[in-house]
Amino acid sequence: xxxxxxxxxxxxxxxxxxxxxxxxxxxxxxxxxxxxxxxxxxxxxxxxxxxxxxxxxxxxxxxxxxxxxxxxxxxxxxxxxxxxxxxxxxxxxxxxxxxxxxxxxxxxxxxxxxxxxxxxxxxxxxxxxxxxxxxxxxxxxxxxxxxxxxxxxxxxxxxxxxxxxxxxxxxxxxxxxxxxxxxxxxxxxxxxxxxxxxxxxxxxxxxxxxxxxxxxxxxxxxxxxxxxxxxxxxxxxxxxxxxxxxxxxxxxxxxxxxxxxxxxxxxxxxxxxxxxxxxxxxxxxxxxxxxxxxxxxxxxxxxxxxxxxxxxxxxxxxxxxxxxxxxxxxxxxxxxxxxxxxxxxxxxxxxxxxxxxxxxxxxxxxxxxxxxxxxxxx
Amino acid sequence: xxxxxxxxxxxxxxxxxxxxxxxxxxxxxxxxxxxxxxxxxxxxxxxxxxxxxxxxxxxxxxxxxxxxxxxxxxxxxxxxxxxxxxxxxxxxxxxxxxxxxxxxxxxxxxxxxxxxxxxxxxxxxxxxxxxxxxxxxxxxxxxxxxxxxxxxxxxxxxxxxxxxxxxxxxxxxxxxxxxxxxxxxxxxxxxxxxxxxxxxxxxxxxxxxxxxxxxxxxxxxxxxxxxxxxxxxxxxxxxxxxxxxxxxxxxxxxxxxxxxxxxxxxxxxxxxxxxxxxxxx
Numbered sequence: 001x002x003x004x005x006x007x008x009x010x011x012x013x014x015x016x017x018x019x020x021x022x023x024x025x026x027x028x029x030x031x032x033x034x035x036x037x038x039x040x041x042x043x044x045x046x047x048x049x050x051x052x053x054x055x056x057x058x059x060x061x062x063x064x065x066x067x068x069x070x071x072x073x074x075x076x077x078x079x080x081x082x083x084x085x086x087x088x089x090x091x092x093x094x095x096x097x098x099x100x101x102x103x104x105x106x107x108x109x110x111x112x113x114x115x116x117x118x119x120x121x122x123x124x125x126x127x128x129x130x131x132x133x134x135x136x137x138x139x140x141x142x143x144x145x146x147x148x149x150x151x152x153x154x155x156x157x158x159x160x161x162x163x164x165x166x167x168x169x170x171x172x173x174x175x176x177x178x179x180x181x182x183x184x185x186x187x188x189x190x191x192x193x194x195x196x197x198x199x200x201x202x203x204x205x206x207x208x209x210x211x212x213x214x215x216x217x218x219x220x221x222x223x224x225x226x227x228x229x230x231x232x233x234x235x236x237x238x239x240x241x242x243x244x245x246x247x248x249x250x251x252x253x254x255x256x257x258x259x260x261x262x263x264x265x266x267x268x269x270x271x272x273x274x275x276x277x278x279x280x281x282x283x284x285x286x287x288x289x290x291x292x293x294x295x296x297x298x299x300x301x302x303x304x305x306x307x308x309x310x311x312x313x314x315x316x317x318x319x320x321x322x323x324x325x326x327x328x329x330x331x332x333x334x335x336x337x338x339x340x341x342x343x344x345x346x347x348x349x350x351x352x353x354x355x356x357x358x359x360x361x362x363x364x365x366x367x368x369x370x371x372x373x374x375x376x377x378x
Numbered sequence: 379x380x381x382x383x384x385x386x387x388x389x390x391x392x393x394x395x396x397x398x399x400x401x402x403x404x405x406x407x408x409x410x411x412x413x414x415x416x417x418x419x420x421x422x423x424x425x426x427x428x429x430x431x432x433x434x435x436x437x438x439x440x441x442x443x444x445x446x447x448x449x450x451x452x453x454x455x456x457x458x459x460x461x462x463x464x465x466x467x468x469x470x471x472x473x474x475x476x477x478x479x480x481x482x483x484x485x486x487x488x489x490x491x492x493x494x495x496x497x498x499x500x501x502x503x504x505x506x507x508x509x510x511x512x513x514x515x516x517x518x519x520x521x522x523x524x525x526x527x528x529x530x531x532x533x534x535x536x537x538x539x540x541x542x543x544x545x546x547x548x549x550x551x552x553x554x555x556x557x558x559x560x561x562x563x564x565x566x567x568x569x570x571x572x573x574x575x576x577x578x579x580x581x582x583x584x585x586x587x588x589x590x591x592x593x594x595x596x597x598x599x600x601x602x603x604x605x606x607x608x609x610x611x612x613x614x615x616x617x618x619x620x621x622x623x624x625x626x627x628x629x630x631x632x633x634x635x636x637x638x639x640x641x642x643x644x645x646x647x648x649x650x651x652x653x654x655x656x657x658x659x
Contacts, residue, residue, distance in 0.1 A: 067464025229452035
C-alpha cells in the first residue's frame with residue numbers, strides 16, 4: 001500500500017502499525033483505555049485476511065496469541081494494567097518457549113481497577129518483573145501518535161528477531177491523543193521475520209541456539225515436529241529437572257536480550273551537550289519536559305532531556321553517561337517512582353531527584369520548569 | 379560377540395517419541411491407554427502428522443502431548459484450549475487435538491472450555507477424567523464426587539462439594555459432538571475420537587480413567603486392574619441418550635456413548651467467508 005496520512009488517535013496508530021508490520025492475529029478482550037485497538041482490529045483484520053478474536057478473558061486472549069504465533073503468524077494482544085495482571089502467566093510461557101508476540105499496555109491508573117479513563121505510568125516494573133522467575137523483557141515507550149505506529153512496528157521486529165514477548169507501554173494520554181500520522185509506503189518499512197530452521201527434520205533441535213543465542217523457530221504445519229513446553233527443557237525441548245539445564249536455559253534467555261541491548265535500546269538526547277541538569281522522562285511527561293527545558297534555557301538554566309523510547313532492557317550506559325555529564329538528574333514520571341529507582345542505582349553518586357505524579361494529568365511544562373528552578377538553586 | 383535380540387516394536391510407536399520412554403505414568407494408570415487410542419485414531423484416519431497438533435495443559439494427562447511425534451505444545455495450567463484456538467484460527471488447515479485432565483480442563487480451564495464449546499472452533503478435546511488432581515498427589519477437583527476422600531478432603535470429612543458432569547457441561551455449552559467412554563472401552567472410544575476429529579466443529583470426548591495411586595488408594599478402590607475391571611462393570615452404553623440424562627455415578631453406573639452430534643456454523647469457516655467479503659470477493 002502507498003503512503004497514507006491520517007489524523008487519528010494513538011490506539012488506532014498502534015493497530016495500523018501492527019497491520020503494517022504484518023500482524024494477522026489479534027486475540028483480545030475489551031478494556032479501557034485500549035479498547036479502540038480491538039475495535040479497529042475487528043474492522044481491519046478481515047480486510048487483511050487476518051483474524052480478530054475476542055476471548056472470554058485476557059488469559060485466553062494472550063495464550064491464543066502464543067498459539068497463533070506458533071503457526072508462523074505475527075500475533076498480538078492489547079490491554080491495560082488489569083488485563084496485563086492476568087496475562088503475566090502467559091508472558092512467562094512466551095519467554096520460556098521463546099514465542100514472538102507483542103503485548104500493548106495502554107497504561108491507566110492503578111492499583112486494581114484504579115482510574116480506567118485516566119493515564120498513568122504505573123506498570124513499568126510490572127512489565128519487567130510481573131511473571132515469576134528470572135527473565136528479561138523488552139519494553140518500548142512511545143510518546144506520540146506517530147511513535148505508536150513506528151514503535152509497534154519496531155516491537156514486532158524485536159519480537160521476531162529475539163523470539164520474545166515485547167511490551168509497548170503507552171500511557172493513556174498517548175493512546176487517546178489525536179495527531180497526524182504518516183503511514184509509510186510498505187516498501188519503505190523494514191520488517192524482520194523470525195529465523196526458520198534449515199536442517200533436516202531428523203537433525204532439528206528446537207531449542208539449540210545459534211551464535212546470537214536465538215534458536216531458529218519451526219512452526220506447526222511445517223515438516224518439523226517438535227515439543228515445546230513451559231517446563232525447563234534441553235535443546236531437544238524435552239523437560240529436565242537437571243540443575244545445569246536450568247542454569248543454561250535461564251542464562252541464555254537472559255543473555256539473548258542483554259547481549260543485544262545496544263541494538264534494542266533507543267533514547268533521544270535533547271540539549272544535553274552543555275547541560276548541568278538532565279531530565280529523564282518517557283511517554284507523555286517527556287513532551288512536557290521538552291517544553292520545560294526550552295523555557296528553562298531562556299532563563300539561563302542549562303537543562304537537557306534524556307527521553308527513553310525503551311525502558312527495558314534498562315539503558316544503563318546512556319544513564320551512566322548522562323550522570324557523568326550533569327550535576328543533577330530529575331526523573332519525571334507519572335507514578336510514585338519506578339524508572340527513578342533504576343536511574344538512582346545507575347547514576348550514583350550524581351544526585352537524582354524524583355518528580356512523581358501518580359495521577360491522570362501528566363506533569364505539565366510549568367511544573368517541570370519549577371522543579372528545574374528548584375534544583376538549579378541547590 | 380552376542381547377537382542383539384530383535385525388539386518387537388509397538389505398531390503405534392511411529393507416532394510416539396520413543397526417546398522419551400518410559401512414560402512418567404504410574405502402574406495401573408489409564409493415560410497410556412488413551413494415548414494409544416489417539417495414536418490409533420491418527421493411524422485409522424490416515425492423518426498427516428505434520429498437519430496435526432497435539433496440545434496439553436498441566437497435570438498427568440498434561441504430559442500426553444509431549445509423547446507424540448506431531449507438532450506438540452505443553453501450555454500453562456488450564457490454557458490448552460485457549461492455545462489451541464489460536465493455532466486453529468491462525469492456520470485452519472491444521473488438525474488440532476487437545477488432551478488434558480479433568481482438573482486442567484474443568485477447574486482452572488473451565489471458562490476456556492465452555493467458551494470454546496460456544497464459539498464452535500473445529501478441534502477435538504479429549505478429557506481424561508480420573509476424578510481428582512493426580513500430579514499434585516490426589517486432591518479433590520471439579521469432578522470429585524460428593525463425600526469422596528482425597529488429600530484435601532481427608533477422612534473422616536470427605537468432599538464437601540459436588541461434581542461437574544462434563545458431558546452435560548459440554549453439551550449445554552454448545553459443543554457439536556459429545557461422547558463419553560471409559561478407558562476399558564478402547565475400540566468404541568477410539569471410534570468416537572475419530573468422529574470428533576472428522577467433525578467440523580467443537581468435539582468433546584470424556585474418557586473415564588483410573589488413578590489407583592491417588593484416588594484408588596484414598597477411596598479403597600483397589601489396584602489398577604481392579605479399578606479398570608470396575609469401570610467395565612458399571613459402564614452402560616446408551617448411544618443417543620439426551621446428554622442431560624448421561625449420569626455418572628462411579629460406584630453404580632457410568633452412562634457411556636455418543637450423546638451430541640449436531641451441525642452449527644464453524645468459527646474458522648465463518649471467518650474465511652468474512653475475510654472474502656471484506657476483500658470484496
